[in-house]
Every structure is written in C-alpha cells, then in structure tokens.
Amino acid sequence: MKKEQVVNCQFSVWYPLFKKLTIKSLILPLPQNVIDYLLDDGTLVWSDDETTTVATAPEFPEFNSKVQEAINALGGRVFPKLNWSAPRDANWIALNSSLQCQSLSDIFLLFKSSDFITHDLTQPFLQCSDDSPDPGINYELVLRKWSELIPGGEFRCFVKENKLIGISQRDYTQHYQHISKQEASISSSILLFFKNHIQHQFPDEDFVLDVYRDSMGRVWLIDFNPFGEVTDSLLFTWEELTSGNSLTDSEDTALQESPAFRYTTSEVTVQPSPCLSYRIPRDFLDLSTGEDAYKLIDFLKLVIIDINQPI
Ligand SMILES: Nc1ncnc2c1ncn2[C@@H]1O[C@H](COP(=O)(O)OP(=O)(O)OP(=O)(O)O)[C@@H](O)[C@H]1O
Ligand SMILES: [Mg+2]
Structure with missing residues (x-):
C-alpha cells in the first residue's frame, strides 16, 4: 500500500466526487488546539488532597459553535469521523452505547476514548510500503447525518485494478437469512452500482468500498478505504485478495464476470463482536462515572471489608 492510496481515501478527497451517492455530511477543519487536546492523555488530574479527580475539559467556544451549527x-x-476513521472502538463509553452525537462534548468523549482516532492522528501511514516523506495532512472533523443503517444491509467491496473482485457481508458476526435468499440480486445490484458510479472515477485503481443496500434495494456509498492490511478484509484474507488467483470457484477465470460474494451462513458459529476487546467491564465504567450509585456503595463496602481483614 502506498501513501498516496491512504491520502486518496480521506473523506474530504472522495466526498466532493461522490456526494450524490452517499449520506449528507459536513467537513470542518480541526484546529491545532483541538488536535492537541485530543492527543493529551492528562484529562484527569489529581487535586491537592489527592482524593478527588477533576476533569479538565478545556472549552473551544468558536469551534464549539461551528460544530453545533x-x-x-x-x-x-450526527455520526462523527476524522479523515479516515470513526471511533467504532469507543461506543461502549457513551451513555447510549452508540456513536450518535448531539454536541461537541459527545464527540470529544468518543474521540478521546478511541484508539482508531489516535491512529488517524499519529500514524496514518503506518503500514505503507514506500519510504517517501509522509504527505502533509489537514485534519478534519467529519459530521455525517445520523442514519439508522441495518447491519445486514452493509457490504464491503474489494476493487483491484478497477475490477470488483470480492464482496463481503460487513457484519460477519451474524447470520442474516435475507442475504442467502437474495444473494444473486444483492451481488448484481452492487456490481451495477460499482459500474455505473464508481469504476474509473476514484483516483486510484485499487481500493475498498463500503456500501449499504437499503430495504428498497437501492445501493448507497458509505466509505472508501485503502486496499491493504489497514483495512479489515472481513470474510476474505489479504493473501487471497492480493494473490492474483481467482476468488470464485469458477475454473474459467476468463468467463468470470461477477465478483466473489461471501456471507456468514447459518452453519458458522456466530462470533463475538470485533470491537469487544476494546471494552472495559461495565462495572468499572459505572464506578468511574458515578453512573450507578448502588454499585459505588457496594464497591466502597468491599474496600472497607478488605481493609478490616487481618493480613
Ligand atoms: N451516518 C451514519 N449514521 C449512523 N451510522 C453510521 C453512519 N455512517 C456509518 N455508520 C455505521 O458505522 C459503521 C462504521 O462507519 P465507517 O465505515 O464510516 O467507519 P470507519 O471508521 O471508516 O470503519 P472501518 O475502519 O471499518 O473502515 C458503519 O458500518 C455503519 O454501521
Ligand atoms: Mg472506513
């Protein structure tokens, strides 16, 4: 994967080209002091008596009003992102356990808890093979109109040399009956969407495209991602995708017109959600935020009992 490919997948690069095919969004430049705040770990500081924690959330009045507007x-x-990533690994911290935001403080809570956001800010070119200097990046806050997307309608498409080679169910942890039933029509509607709107129009010939097929059968664009290891290959492997071998069972590759289509079948054991490992136990979260007073009381009782135990 080349640095140029990562640059081309930034939201502000592709959005103006494909605006009509995707969810309405607004892009705001991220001021340097906000970037510094997002990267600063010292949100919590100890006060003088060393017993209480004080959150030091700075205020950005000008930026705040732009965001609110x-x-x-x-x-x-809205659904918030940076140049490439959404804080998908941090939804557990939000009170509604979702990425839906109504204010800048909702966005900050998610962004400051997300490793994916830190990755965008600190090492966007981590897995690139070229050793040219890193291109300059103008960081941006992307706000997308909140849309209730049904996970069974989301698909990831792998495009190599401007050819759609594979389509994978995006939420591969679940089996969706409608996908196996409508396999042919889903695959052909995505291929048609690709041919009509995307092929030869993206500034690269290798890329990964996320799409959504709504209940009316219409296909929408969700995102572009680099064609390489930084992007989750879902039900394919990167080795398969890059080997040059056919991904379908068809013997005659010359005749192969349609892309390989993979989805989770009922026989496969349903797997845990891929972002689970980023969570901390709910009890810790409730304790730290004081959300559940009874848990806090129980915890304090435990601590008191513990102190009273003979060593
Ligand atoms: N506007 C929106 N409203 C509500 N949910 C959304 C919206 N846009 C995306 N989502 C949901 O969030 C998920 C992640 O969105 P998106 O693909 O933009 O994030 P990402 O960080 O680029 O993910 P990845 O790392 O997999 O490329 C989508 O699969 C979809 O379920
Ligand atoms: Mg993406």
Whole structure:
C-alpha cells in the first residue's frame, strides 16, 4: 500500500466526487488546539488532597459553535469521523452505547476514548510500503447525518485494478437469512452500482468500498478505504485478495464476470463482536462515572471489608 492510496481515501478527497451517492455530511477543519487536546492523555488530574479527580475539559467556544451549527444543519444527530476513521472502538463509553452525537462534548468523549482516532492522528501511514516523506495532512472533523443503517444491509467491496473482485457481508458476526435468499440480486445490484458510479472515477485503481443496500434495494456509498492490511478484509484474507488467483470457484477465470460474494451462513458459529476487546467491564465504567450509585456503595463496602481483614 502506498501513501498516496491512504491520502486518496480521506473523506474530504472522495466526498466532493461522490456526494450524490452517499449520506449528507459536513467537513470542518480541526484546529491545532483541538488536535492537541485530543492527543493529551492528562484529562484527569489529581487535586491537592489527592482524593478527588477533576476533569479538565478545556472549552473551544468558536469551534464549539461551528460544530453545533453543523450538527443542527444535519438534523441534530450526527455520526462523527476524522479523515479516515470513526471511533467504532469507543461506543461502549457513551451513555447510549452508540456513536450518535448531539454536541461537541459527545464527540470529544468518543474521540478521546478511541484508539482508531489516535491512529488517524499519529500514524496514518503506518503500514505503507514506500519510504517517501509522509504527505502533509489537514485534519478534519467529519459530521455525517445520523442514519439508522441495518447491519445486514452493509457490504464491503474489494476493487483491484478497477475490477470488483470480492464482496463481503460487513457484519460477519451474524447470520442474516435475507442475504442467502437474495444473494444473486444483492451481488448484481452492487456490481451495477460499482459500474455505473464508481469504476474509473476514484483516483486510484485499487481500493475498498463500503456500501449499504437499503430495504428498497437501492445501493448507497458509505466509505472508501485503502486496499491493504489497514483495512479489515472481513470474510476474505489479504493473501487471497492480493494473490492474483481467482476468488470464485469458477475454473474459467476468463468467463468470470461477477465478483466473489461471501456471507456468514447459518452453519458458522456466530462470533463475538470485533470491537469487544476494546471494552472495559461495565462495572468499572459505572464506578468511574458515578453512573450507578448502588454499585459505588457496594464497591466502597468491599474496600472497607478488605481493609478490616487481618493480613
Ligand atoms: N451516518 C451514519 N449514521 C449512523 N451510522 C453510521 C453512519 N455512517 C456509518 N455508520 C455505521 O458505522 C459503521 C462504521 O462507519 P465507517 O465505515 O464510516 O467507519 P470507519 O471508521 O471508516 O470503519 P472501518 O475502519 O471499518 O473502515 C458503519 O458500518 C455503519 O454501521
Ligand atoms: Mg472506513
């Protein structure tokens, strides 16, 4: 994967080209002091008596009002991202356990808890093979109108040399009956969407495209991702995708017109959600935020009992 490929997958590069095919969004430049705040680990500081923690959340009045204006223009509820990534690994920390945000403080809570956001800010070119200097990046806050996407309608498409070679169910942890039933029509509608709107129009010939097929059968663009290890290959492996061998069972590759289509069948054991490992136990979270007073009381009782135990 080349640095140029990563640059081309930034939201602000592709959005103007494919605006009509995707969810309405607004892009705001991220001021340097906000970037510094997002990268600063010292949110919690100890006060003088060493017993209480004090959250030091700085205020960014000008940026805050721009963000609020944008959120309002998008209907009051948004899905936030940076240049490439959403804080998918941090949804557990939000009170609604979702990435839906209504204010800058909702966005900050998610961004500051997300390793994916830190990756965008600190090492976007980590797995690139070329050793040219890193291209300059203008960091941006992307706000997308909140849309209730049904996970069974999401698919990831792998495009190599401008050819759609594979389609994978995005939420591979679940079996969706409608996918096996409508396999042929899903595959052909995605291929048609690719041919009509995407092929030869993206500034690269290798890329990964995320799409959504709604209940009316219409296909929408969700995101572009680099064609390489940084992007989850889901039900394919990167070795398969890059080997040059056919991904379908068809013997005659010359005749192969349709892409390989993979989805989770009922026989496969349903797997845990891929972001589970980023979570901490719910009890810790409730204790740290004081969300559940009874848990806190129980915890304090435990600590007291412990102190009273003979060593
Ligand atoms: N506007 C939206 N409203 C609600 N949910 C959304 C919206 N956009 C995306 N999502 C949900 O969030 C998920 C992740 O979105 P997106 O693909 O933009 O994030 P990402 O960080 O680029 O993910 P990846 O690392 O897999 O490329 C999507 O699969 C979809 O379920
Ligand atoms: Mg993406």
